[in-house]
Amino acid sequence: MTKIKSLADLRKKKEEFEQKLKLRETSINPENYVQIKVGMATSGIASGAKEVMDYLIEELGKRGIDAVVTQTGDMGYCFAEPTIEVKRPNEDPIVFGYVDTKKADEIIEKYIKNGELVEGIIPVNYETIDE
Numbered sequence: 001m002t003k004i005k006s007l008a009d010l011r012k013k014k015e016e017f018e019q020k021l022k023l024r025e026t027s028i029n030p031e032n033y034v035q036i037k038v039g040m041a042t043s044g045i046a047s048g049a050k051e052v053m054d055y056l057i058e059e060l061g062k063r064g065i066d067a068v069v070t071q072t073g074d075m076g077y078c079f080a081e082p083t084i085e086v087k088r089p090n091e092d093p094i095v096f097g098y099v100d101t102k103k104a105d106e107i108i109e110k111y112i113k114n115g116e117l118v119e120g121i122i123p124v125n126y127e128t129i130d131e
Helices: 007-026 042-047 049-062 101-114
Strands: 034-039 067-072 084-087 094-096
Touching (some): 034 049, 049 067, 049 101, 084 101, 094 101
Parallel strands (some): 034 067
Antiparallel strands (some): 034 084
């Protein structure tokens, strides 16, 4: 993160944050953006979810990727914290576990940019009843 050394730097930062906030709050079609939820329950925070969330916000902005990053509560995968759910436009969401900043970088570069699956996906567990 860059240091603010002047009033001009502060104004620039304010403008950047206002743009991000506007996108988050007034987006008419959020499904057109990459949506990322970071599990920020107690176990997630203790495992480093805050650092992962900060990293994602900063790196997505630097790379010019339109994304909405939000925090959520317990996703039910405490064994794999920190966890994030990534939903690319018009696709089903995927949950990644054991995410640190290195894994987050790989998710951005491979999955978010190119749709290429990476290690760390937590499979969805569900049962169907055949009648």
